[in-house]
Amino acid sequence: MTMKKQINFIIVCFLLAGFQTAEAQITDKPEFGKFAITGATLHTVTNGIINNGVILIDGKEITYVGDNANTSGYTEIDASGKHVYPGFIDSWTRLGLVEVSSVPVTNDASELGRFNPHVRAFTAFNPHSAAIPVTRVSGVTTVISAPSSGSISGKAGLMNLWGYSPDSMAVAGNAALVLNLPSPGKRGWWDQRSEKEIKKQYEESLKRINDYLDKARFYNEMMTAYEENPRGKEQPDMDIELEAMREVVNGDIPVIISVSREKDILAAIEWTEKQEGMRFVFEGVQEGWRVAEELAESGIPCLVSTLYNTTRGYDNYQRPYQNPGLLHEAGVKVAIGTGDTENVRNAPFHAGYAATYGLGTEAAVKALTINPAEIFGAADELGSLEEGKQATLFISDGDPFEPMSQIEQVFIEGNKIPMDSRHIQLYQEFLDRDAVND
Amino acid sequence: MVSFMNLIKSINMKRILTTLLLLIVTAAGAKAQEKGSVLIKNGTVITITGDDLAETDILIEDGIITKIGKDLRKPRGAEEVDATGKYVMPGILDAHSHLNGVDINEARNPVTAEVTMEESVNPNALGIYHALAGGVTTIHLMHGSANVIGGQGETLKLRYGSTQEGMRFKDAPRTIKFALGENPTRVHGQGSGIQPRTRMGVEQVIRGYFNDAQDYKRNREEYLEAKAEYDRRGKGTPPVPVPQNLRYDVLNDIIDGKILVHCHSYRADEILMLMRVFKDFGIENYTFQHGNEAFKVAPELAKNGAHTSVFADWWAYKFEVYYSTAYNAAILNENGVVNSINSDSGELIRHLNHEAAKTIRYGKLSQNDALRMITINPAVQLGVDDRVGSIEEGKHGDVVIWSGHPLSIYSIAEKTYVDGIKYFDRGEDADDMRIDINPNVDFDDARNYNEIISGREHDSCMKDAFILMEETLQH
Incomplete structure (x- = not known):
């Protein structure tokens, strides 16, 4: 290390030390055991609405959902006049990876390099991010936390928002691979490249991705052949990157492609059709409504994370709000994400917009619950109020899409979460203090 | 052509044409304020x-x-x-907007009080249509936050597609932007190597300029008196001229209470600092913009009669807003501070009604108090509450x-x-809502990259300043 590097290293250490204290989130420990939530309207998602219902929670699981149960031996939570929903899932965030977006040392979402299938959001997911309690007390209990750079950004994790380690929080540590396809168009008004250059660079970039996938498929076949019958074969060398691609090319986990513009969506559909055996999910999908039929035909589910985006300049202002409804109407499976970090808590309001502008409340609830659970292969654990699923749910005093409602109690995997966060602690400390300064 | 010009000259057409032209311009202005x-x-x-x-x-x-x-x-x-x-x-009022500003930051000096947004208004910006669709009728178009004392603002009515003149809120009080904390210290200290680099420096930049402005005013008045005396007597030694300084003139107008100050600020300490400085100079009507930590000094704000204009829930996008809370508005309200909820964004401005509703979730405000924060309270802060x-x-x-x-x-x-x-x-909304169609911009390909990525503009206050920073940081 040179002197300068040493000084930089020391500075970074100090900053990190500072951030560790800054992030320590002191809330009470959750309660864990047997709970009966009674008297509430249960929004089961998969089995309609049960009025004056009962939910029994035993340990991590929901053991009963219905309208009549013996609650003796359970701690009763009277939720008369309240509503119970399965925990909301935000399908597209950087939560846990980024603490303060303008401070680079707190940004772990973007690794260097073009192809990083082996890097995992799971690894850098900070369980003590101050934004996690802020998020979960809003009823958003689970998020996709996704990396963001290069052509292959890495693996996104499906994370519950309670726990002391990524291991205890992960519903799926490797929920999906994040892939960015090149765009066949200009990148923006400042893009000075000629049409010819754009085309050339697009084709080169796409070829690099195609070659990489071919290599990954070859590696997978070679490894599988060896594993199935090693006798008489020389053991191939392991490659950590390509090893990480095996579950992708096998179709075990889906590939999330971030794509928003009409042309890009069409190009991406065409490209995915050539990738045999792989599964795909589109993210962003801002102009999906323009090509809703094509998307429906492709069978590719969409994580719409663009409700709060202003659209292509001249479009009618409602298009981003109408987009999920129009996609749903065409037959696309829709999940909703915020694309946010510190304000993932607004996911229900994004869904509320979608509901108001055509999606309808029932389908909008699905877009935050069972749909993402199915897309990421977690529907046996999350996404609805059903016996045998994780007790990941919340009680609200009204419609959770309404900013005016209160989320009163959150459960994550059976943990009765303290309804506390740094925002609430600051409120309690500063609401009533006398002037101490002239 | 020559004979035509001669004809004009011969019958003094020029003057008539000029008069006609003026009449047309006036008529257009009048129509815009129909x-x-x-x-x-x-x-x-x-x-x-x-x-x-x-x-x-x-x-x-x-x-x-x-x-x-x-x-x-x-x-x-x-x-x-x-x-x-x-x-x-x-109609909703947004006390903090850069919605249709042509330029936002004159970022080459820490104090640029003389510049104004007056000529920086785009009446055709699509953002105006988006804001109207969100129920907004008045915005405070502000200078950015690159400078400690930035430019003067314009209070505009959203008369989409009118003219610069047509958009003005007639007879609204003058306003000016101040900025504390990271933005001015980043742009000037870190970016250009001049004060302020710290919050200590920010205070002294303001005090220094205010003192200089007061000295200038005294010297200028003395000079003008001496000059008048010299002109009257017509003999003796002429006084040494003290030339007019537009920047100092504006600073004196601030000290004299002729301009409402809207100060970009985040941390509690810098809010206290400005209140101290303003007390020393007798400045009374001011609003802290953003004020993410205003809740920490709510009693002091109330005592000084200072107003606040905050985000409903934005936090953690930069370090100086890391220790903030969505309960900010509620705490301010409970302490009797006149508070508004603003957008500072072409996206948030589309749903300020729901941003206000969040004060009910975060602090259980009454519906009326929530709605006041996007109507009468910002009107008070812009000095137009007697009209809207x-x-x-x-x-x-x-x-x-x-x-x-x-x-x-x-x-x-x-x-x-x-x-x-x-x-x-909404019933008559067309598919294409552009008023000015620019053939050079193909929206299919050439949209703003940041919009595609997130649609959010956490730092629209710093528009025009980033380019400057990238330039200077390279050197």
């Missing part, structure tokens, strides 16, 4: 300053609300709109018809009126 008459029947009227009125009519005549009551008669020439089952609310911000007889006809209660996520702004003229109607 006033309308409309009778809105049978809605639930949210007056803000009084009770909500069920099944009530509002009559706007020539841009002014003239009657509020039952069974009002439609005067000849007025439009009539049925609002049965709907809500009628005053509530539905009262004698106030401007800036009203919005909502499909349901405006704080509900399920409600949609259906019609937006400015001075009794309808500028937005």
